[in-house]
Amino acid sequence: MLSSAEIRKRFLKFFADNDHSVQKSASLVPEDRTVLLTIAGMLPFKPYFLGQKPAPFKRATTVQKCIRTNDIDNVGRTPRHHTFFEMLGNFSFGDYFKKDAIIFAWKFLTEEMKIPKDKLHISVYKEDDEAAELWAEHAAIPKNRIYRLDKNNNFWESGPTGPCGPCSEIYYDNGPDAECEDPGDCAPGCDCNRYVEIWNLVFMQYNKDENGKLTPLPKKNIDTGMGLERITSVMQNVKSNFETDLFTPILNKIKTYTKESNKVSLYVIADHIRASTFMIGDGIFPGNDGRGYILKKILRRAIRHGRILNIKTNFLAGLAETVISEYGSFYTELQTNKQLILDIIETEESNFSKTLDFGLNLLGQIIADKKKINGEDAFKLFDTYGFPLELTQEIAREKNVTVDVEGFNKLMEEQKERARSSAVFYSSEEDKPIGGEAIIAKTEQDRIEMARHHSATHLLQAALRDVLGTHVTQSGSLVSPERLRFDFTHPKALTPEQISEVEKLVNYKIMHNLPVDICEKSYDEALAEGAMALFTEKYEKKVRVVSMGDFSKELCGGTHVQRTGDIGLFKIISEGAISSGVRRIEAITGSYALSYVNQKMQVVDTLSQDYKINHQEIVQKVKTLAEENNQLLKKSLELQNQIIINKLENLKPEKIKNQDIYIAELETGADINIDAKKLMESLHQKLGHILCLFIKNKDEQKVSVFIKIDPALVNTYKLHAGNMIKELSQILEGNGGGKPDFAQGGGKNLEKIPQAITKLKDLILEKLSV
Ligand code: SER
Numbered sequence: 001m002l003s004s005a006e007i008r009k010r011f012l013k014f015f016a017d018n019d020h021s022v023q024k025s026a027s028l029v030p031e032d033r034t035v036l037l038t039i040a041g042m043l044p045f046k047p048y049f050l051g052q053k054p055a056p057f058k059r060a061t062t063v064q065k066c067i068r069t070n071d072i073d074n075v076g077r078t079p080r081h082h083t084f085f086e087m088l089g090n091f092s093f094g095d096y097f098k099k100d101a102i103i104f105a106w107k108f109l110t111e112e113m114k115i116p117k118d119k120l121h122i123s124v125y126k127e128d129d130e131a132a133e134l135w136a137e138h139a140a141i142p143k144n145r146i147y148r149l150d151k152n153n154n155f156w157e158s159g160p161t162g163p164c165g166p167c168s169e170i171y172y173d174n175g176p177d178a179e180c181e182d183p184g185d186c187a188p189g190c191d192c193n194r195y196v197e198i199w200n201l202v203f204m205q206y207n208k209d210e211n212g213k214l215t216p217l218p219k220k221n222i223d224t225g226m227g228l229e230r231i232t233s234v235m236q237n238v239k240s241n242f243e244t245d246l247f248t249p250i251l252n253k254i255k256t257y258t259k260e261s262n263k264v265s266l267y268v269i270a271d272h273i274r275a276s277t278f279m280i281g282d283g284i285f286p287g288n289d290g291r292g293y294i295l296k297k298i299l300r301r302a303i304r305h306g307r308i309l310n311i312k313t314n315f316l317a318g319l320a321e322t323v324i325s326e327y328g329s330f331y332t333e334l335q336t337n338k339q340l341i342l343d344i345i346e347t348e349e350s351n352f353s354k355t356l357d358f359g360l361n362l363l364g365q366i367i368a369d370k371k372k373i374n375g376e377d378a379f380k381l382f383d384t385y386g387f388p389l390e391l392t393q394e395i396a397r398e399k400n401v402t403v404d405v406e407g408f409n410k411l412m413e414e415q416k417e418r419a420r421s422s423a424v425f426y427s428s429e430e431d432k433p434i435g436g437e438a439i440i441a442k443t444e445q446d447r448i449e450m451a452r453h454h455s456a457t458h459l460l461q462a463a464l465r466d467v468l469g470t471h472v473t474q475s476g477s478l479v480s481p482e483r484l485r486f487d488f489t490h491p492k493a494l495t496p497e498q499i500s501e502v503e504k505l506v507n508y509k510i511m512h513n514l515p516v517d518i519c520e521k522s523y524d525e526a527l528a529e530g531a532m533a534l535f536t537e538k539y540e541k542k543v544r545v546v547s548m549g550d551f552s553k554e555l556c557g558g559t560h561v562q563r564t565g566d567i568g569l570f571k572i573i574s575e576g577a578i579s580s581g582v583r584r585i586e587a588i589t590g591s592y593a594l595s596y597v598n599q600k601m602q603v604v605d606t607l608s609q610d611y612k613i614n615h616q617e618i619v620q621k622v623k624t625l626a627e628e629n630n631q632l633l634k635k636s637l638e639l640q641n642q643i644i645i646n647k648l649e650n651l652k653p654e655k656i657k658n659q660d661i662y663i664a665e666l667e668t669g670a671d672i673n674i675d676a677k678k679l680m681e682s683l684h685q686k687l688g689h690i691l692c693l694f695i696k697n698k699d700e701q702k703v704s705v706f707i708k709i710d711p712a713l714v715n716t717y718k719l720h721a722g723n724m725i726k727e728l729s730q731i732l733e734g735n736g737g738g739k740p741d742f743a744q745g746g747g748k749n750l751e752k753i754p755q756a757i758t759k760l761k762d763l764i765l766e767k768l769s770v
Contacts, residue, residue: 012061034161092222113235125150126150199226278293283471319340510564514563516562526543531555
């Protein structure tokens with residue numbers, strides 16, 4: 001049986017032997033800005049197809065990581081749908097065309113993979129006589145196994161615009177057992193499991209513009225794609241992609257967490273953990289928009305399916321380890337980023353697990369009560385419990401209940417609107433609105449402060465990318481006249497050194513007094529110049545580009561200062577996480593930054609003046625004082641204990657069967673601290689026999705009990721301090737235990753101490769009477 005790893009290798013070798021340049025898979029984060037994720041093997045080569053860049057090779061071959069989420073609802077329900085998949089592809093950039101593409105594909109399948117010819121069927125675009133004839137001639141395929149299908153099936157487009165062309169597909173026939181309920185009509189192109197499309201050969205010869213017009217490309221190209229999962233399932237002779245060696249190790253790992261066998265959930269988890277591991281490996285982190293949101297949805301869906309399988313612990317990072325060990329030798333970035341991947345998944349799972357059960361309960365109630373999930377409910381689930389809308393919809397569908405998506409979207413819009421308006425009108429530290437006239441009076445001043453914070457946000461983004469890396473992208477931003485808040489993708493907390501480096505860099509750029517240039521350009525031109533844009537934003541064809549020297553360039557419609565020097569001063573006041581992989585920095589500029597720094601300086605000045613310490617010596621002095629304080633506390637604790645010991649040494653024993661039993665009660669509180677173990681030790685050395693100590697803490701409403709017994713008595717009378725403590729603690733409404741000669745426990749009912757003492761005496765009497 002051919003392994004999937006072997007198929008990858010044989011595919012690349014076959015095309016390398018036929019003069020194709022073997023290229024590494026590009027990242028799932030595409031350079032092409034028209035799509036969020038790499039959806040096909042051709043995407044990294046798009047500029048060559050369009051003639052925008054000269055191709056460095058005439059032929060190429062790849063195994064490309066891809067993600068498509070349009071079929072996400074089918075994942076796990078069919079044998080062949082996935083979010084993440086690997087696409088085997090061969091490409092010609094103005095070199096060979098239809099004939100060779102057909103010959104290569106046929107040879108690979110029938111000679112390299114040795115698939116019986118009669119198991120293969122072909123489809124061509126209905127008007128493509130040339131392709132039909134080439135198949136008949138070069139593959140010697142009988143005409144009745146060449147199907148002419150329409151545009152929906154046999155004309156491939158990478159999106160609403162871009163390179164496209166007629167295509168020809170190769171289907172594998174799974175035999176009549178896999179046929180649909182309509183055998184009369186079942187043929188390639190039918191959506192059932194009999195004829196599975198394994199390879200798509202695209203004869204890429206047009207560019208489609210925004211009006212749908214097709215213009216011939218400068219050269220004719222070939223773009224082919226074969227899903228590794230599908231060809232592996234053919235070669236391993238299994239009914240479902242999930243039964244191939246691409247999935248079985250992951251499924252086996254899931255089974256170590258659960259005994260449940262719900263296939264859909266097992267498959268969804270296996271699919272989604274593969275996708276998530278690869279996405280994070282390519283620098284995508286869970287977030288609230290764009291790719292980050294797709295990742296979050298996929299991860300949260302997997303966590304929820306874990307609940308269906310009754311998995312109660314965090315399990316996804318464990319699965320990711322399996323994905324990394326299975327795929328890491330081919331996709332080395334998974335090894336390199338292993339710790340990061342595991343950390344992000346663990347954090348996301350812990351975060352969502354906190355609210356998931358509450359959210360599921362709430363959803364259950366809503367469904368039971370109302371039979372419909374209205375906009376407010378869906379929004380509450382999203383906002384309070386972290387349920388992506390699609391997750392709520394999925395659960396609703398399972399229960400045959402509808403969700404008011406329009407209502408949800410309206411509330412979402414309102415929340416965004418509130419966030420936008422708070423940026424302008426909320427002025428106090430607590431974000432409270434200020435009076436109707438004051439706003440007008442403050443408008444001009446606010447406008448300037450606002451511009452300072454806004455321009456500083458641009459410098460901050462550029463500085464973060466400079467210091468932390470280009471994986472940093474904006475995932476949220478709020479600019480007010482008093483402060484700025486910037487959310488960005490980054491997997492870990494910034495170190496104090498990184499924070500100070502970022503702050504320093506922004507301040508240097510302020511000191512450099514860079515001109516702030518604003519100009520209009522076409523969107524494409526702006527992006528080509530490297531301007532930062534937001535994926536979630538819809539831009540017009542003409543966009544406004546704000547540049548600050550060579551340091552920062554962003555698409556932006558806001559108000560800015562004229563030169564960076566106008567910002568004055570920049571101070572970061574906080575840095576923290578807002579969700580896994582997304583950090584938030586709050587910062588202030590201008591007069592706000594100045595008074596912030598002054599306030600801090602005032603603290604230092606006061607310390608220095610009041611205690612007559614030089615500025616430079618304050619830190620050392622505070623350290624010394626803290627150490628001295630600790631020593632004093634320790635000393636005082638020792639003294640307290642000594643006083644107690646002295647007192648207890650005069651304790652009169654009770655006699656039970658002629659044995660001395662010492663029972664003492666002490667009180668502690670917030671200001672008294674007793675080292676009970678030490679105390680018991682020294683008392684026992686002086687008094688011997690049986691010693692029982694109750695320590696009451698009224699502040700915390702609890703009582704601790706300790707029992708120490710002479711080893712000789714333990715032996716003679718089989719006394720057992722641990723067993724006694726258990727019973728006493730039960731009376732005191734708590735628990736405890738320990739060894740025969742020493743044990744400790746306690747409880748929360750202080751009233752029951754006399755009852756516990758009586759019990760203790762009974763227990764001792766019982767043993768001593770034997
Ligand atoms: N671009 C085509 C596809 O994705 C062939 O690679 O199916």
